Amino acid sequence: xxxxxxxxxxxxxxxxxxxxxxxxxxxxxxxxxxxxxxxxxxxxxxxxxxxxxxxxxxxxxxxxxxxxxxxxxxxxxxxxxxxxxxxxxxxxxxxxxxxxxxxxxxxxxxxxxxxxxxxxxxxxxxxxxxxxxxxxxxxxxxxxxxxxxxxxxxxxxxxxxxxxxxxxxxxxxxxxxxxxxxxxxxxxxxxxxxxxxxxxxxxxxxxxxxxxxxxxxxxxxxxxxxxxxxxxxxxxxxx
Amino acid sequence: xxxxxxxxxxxxxxxxxxxxxxxxxxxxxxxxxxxxxxxxxxxxxxxxxxxxxxxxxxxxxxxxxxxxxxxxxxxxxxxxxxxxxxxxxxxxxxxxxxxxxxxxxxxxxxxxxxxxxxxxxxxxxxxxxxxxxxxxxxxxxxxxxxxxxxxxxxxxxxxxxxxxxxxxxxxxxxxxxxxxxxxxxxxxxxxxxxxxxxxxxxxxxxxxxxxxxxxxxxxxxxxxxxxxxxxxxxxxxxxxxxxxxxxxxxxxxxxxxxxxxxxxxxxxxxxxxxxxxxxxxxxxxxxxxxxxxxxxxxxxxxxxxxxxxxxxxxxxxxxxxxxxxxxxxxxxxxxxxxxxxxxxxxxxxxxxxxxxxxxxxxxxxxxxxxxxxxxxxxxxxxxxxxxxxxxxxxxxxxxxxxx
Numbered sequence: 289x290x291x292x293x294x295x296x297x298x299x300x301x302x303x304x305x306x307x308x309x310x311x312x313x314x315x316x317x318x319x320x321x322x323x324x325x326x327x328x329x330x331x332x333x334x335x336x337x338x339x340x341x342x343x344x345x346x347x348x349x350x351x352x353x354x355x356x357x358x359x360x361x362x363x364x365x366x367x368x369x370x371x372x373x374x375x376x377x378x379x380x381x382x383x384x385x386x387x388x389x390x391x392x393x394x395x396x397x398x399x400x401x402x403x404x405x406x407x408x409x410x411x412x413x414x415x416x417x418x419x420x421x422x423x424x425x426x427x428x429x430x431x432x433x434x435x436x437x438x439x440x441x442x443x444x445x446x447x448x449x450x451x452x453x454x455x456x457x458x459x460x461x462x463x464x465x466x467x468x469x470x471x472x473x474x475x476x477x478x479x480x481x482x483x484x485x486x487x488x489x490x491x492x493x494x495x496x497x498x499x500x501x502x503x504x505x506x507x508x509x510x511x512x513x514x515x516x517x518x519x520x521x522x523x524x525x526x527x
Numbered sequence: 528x529x530x531x532x533x534x535x536x537x538x539x540x541x542x543x544x545x546x547x548x549x550x551x552x553x554x555x556x557x558x559x560x561x562x563x564x565x566x567x568x569x570x571x572x573x574x575x576x577x578x579x580x581x582x583x584x585x586x587x588x589x590x591x592x593x594x595x596x597x598x599x600x601x602x603x604x605x606x607x608x609x610x611x612x613x614x615x616x617x618x619x620x621x622x623x624x625x626x627x628x629x630x631x632x633x634x635x636x637x638x639x640x641x642x643x644x645x646x647x648x649x650x651x652x653x654x655x656x657x658x659x660x661x662x663x664x665x666x667x668x669x670x671x672x673x674x675x676x677x678x679x680x681x682x683x684x685x686x687x688x689x690x691x692x693x694x695x696x697x698x699x700x701x702x703x704x705x706x707x708x709x710x711x712x713x714x715x716x717x718x719x720x721x722x723x724x725x726x727x728x729x730x731x732x733x734x735x736x737x738x739x740x741x742x743x744x745x746x747x748x749x750x751x752x753x754x755x756x757x758x759x760x761x762x763x764x765x766x767x768x769x770x771x772x773x774x775x776x777x778x779x780x781x782x783x784x785x786x787x788x789x790x791x792x793x794x795x796x797x798x799x800x801x802x803x804x805x806x807x808x809x810x811x812x813x814x815x816x817x818x819x820x821x822x823x824x825x826x827x828x829x830x831x832x833x834x835x836x837x838x839x840x841x842x843x844x845x846x847x848x849x850x851x852x853x854x855x856x857x858x859x860x861x862x863x864x865x866x867x868x869x870x871x872x873x874x875x876x877x878x879x880x881x882x883x884x885x886x887x888x889x890x891x892x893x894x895x896x897x898x899x900x901x902x903x904x905x906x907x908x909x910x911x912x913x914x915x916x917x918x919x920x921x922x923x924x925x926x927x928x929x930x
Contacts, residue, residue, distance in 0.1 A: 402532050
């Protein structure tokens with residue numbers, strides 16, 4: 289019997305309804321991530337990658353199929369339990385950083401710990417440790433607008449790490465950054481992965497995707513491994 | 528602990544929109560201030576009216592002849608019959624009229640020009656007047672009018688405090704004689720200054736009512752007050768007074784020819800009216816508070832839609848719907864509770880100022896303050912609920928997308 293995957297999606301489907309019209313977005317996605325992996329999900333816009341990310345991130349639920357994190361089935365959970373799962377198991381990094389503008393970098397990093405009901409002293413200590421990890425210990429008291437884009441994204445990464453989640457889920461983390469800064473952010477992700485942190489990154493950018501140890505492709509709501517995708521492309525190229 | 532960080536967060540959000548927060552709060556402040564001020568002023572005035580009436584001792588009733596073709600007034604003997612009724616502590620007829628008074632020429636000490644005369648208020652009373660109507664103010668000089676003075680119609684008088692000051696400055700006039708109309712009256716006393724509702728005696732020359740009736744031609748008293756002992760059932764006593772009236776007015780009399788008005792009834796009537804007015808004003812104040820609540824709801828709805836992205840993010844980071852609900856509810860309650868606290872302070876401040884102007888005793892009623900705070904808290908909770916629920920129900924995916 290093979291070892292349990294950290295993330296495991298089996299035959300996940302998702303269809304959006306707009307009035308009577310149906311928009312099938314995901315067609316039976318089967319995809320898994322093991323602990324310690326750094327996986328890129330690469331696909332163009334409209335491929336269903338955002339929906340997939342929402343399902344992996346427990347922000348949305350699949351219509352059909354099963355999704356487990358660790359051994360825990362996500363399907364059929366209440367909104368409350370989903371929130372708990374997001375808080376404990378998933379660290380989000382967004383394209384647009386999503387820092388709260390009126391509170392300091394440190395307080396932004398502390399935010400998930402409030403919802404985890406960690407006492408304030410520990411919150412501060414843990415948040416400071418994560419800020420130090422991304423090299424921003426000296427910017428703890430700065431407001432987000434006093435930081436550069438790259439620094440803001442590093443704060444966001446610290447925030448994603450602070451609850452020690454099972455997975456970091458990054459959605460186009462370099463999309464709002466210039467190439468140099470983007471490369472620095474990707475270096476941070478690679479370094480984190482080398483420390484054993486599992487990362488799932490969603491992107492449309494081949495170059496960014498190539499930082500990962502494994503790349504899967506998503507196209508029209510279906511997942512292809514790198515080899516299958518290459519075969520598909522050459523077949524299309526052949527016709 | 529979690530609660531504390533939520534409150535801290537709410538404060539920083541409210542501070543970030545200080546002007547908007549204050550304007551929203553103003554609605555609650557106005558509502559609570561007016562409620563507190565109305566209740567406190569109303570209670571203060573009512574209390575002081577009750578105090579003053581109660582200070583007169585026992586319950587009073589006013590007996591008067593409405594139809595003076597049947598009977599002109601009550602004689603001393605008839606008044607004695609009323610006084611003898613069971614439960615009646617005493618009767619107080621008061622005759623009031625203006626008469627010319629003259630200080631006699633030999634009184635060189637008076638400030639008054641000896642040849643000078645002036646019109647003054649003359650009050651005819653009995654001994655009972657001094658023990659009840661003056662709230663036992665007591666005598667500054669000499670003695671008051673006695674039962675014997677009344678019975679024997681002696682030509683004596685007592686000066687009210689203010690009149691004494693006008694006529695004699697600060698020296699004792701005991702034993703001197705004043706001409707009232709053409710009747711010489713010996714001054715036997717000066718009253719201390721009266722305070723309370725009925726201070727008409729301060730500016731009067733007070734003589735026995737029997738003297739006033741006869742020598743001063745002021746007629747028989749057509750009306751008088753009866754003081755009923757507080758231990759008595761006043762309804763029974765009133766009934767016996769009415770029966771005596773009917774008897775004295777003769778066989779052809781009916782209830783329209785005389786009236787017996789119980790002061791308790793008057794007090795009840797006054798209180799009913801003040802309650803009604805206060806109730807109406809309080810109703811308007813409650814409407815103001817509801818408008819304030821709608822202001823809170825309006826502001827919170829704007830806040831929720833402005834902070835859609837923040838709500839989405841908080842949810843993504845693991846905030847449960849209940850936590851989001853609580854956060855926005857707390858913000859609404861902070862606005863209304865602070866408005867309430869400021870309103871309570873301003874309301875009692877207004878009552879304090881009013882107490883100085885109107886002259887009642889200012890009282891801080893902690894019950895009213897507590898109720899007002901609870902009320903403002905409820906306003907925040909009720910009107911904050913809808914916006915907070917809207918925030919709690921937000922779909923995190925759509926909320927995140929909104930940025």
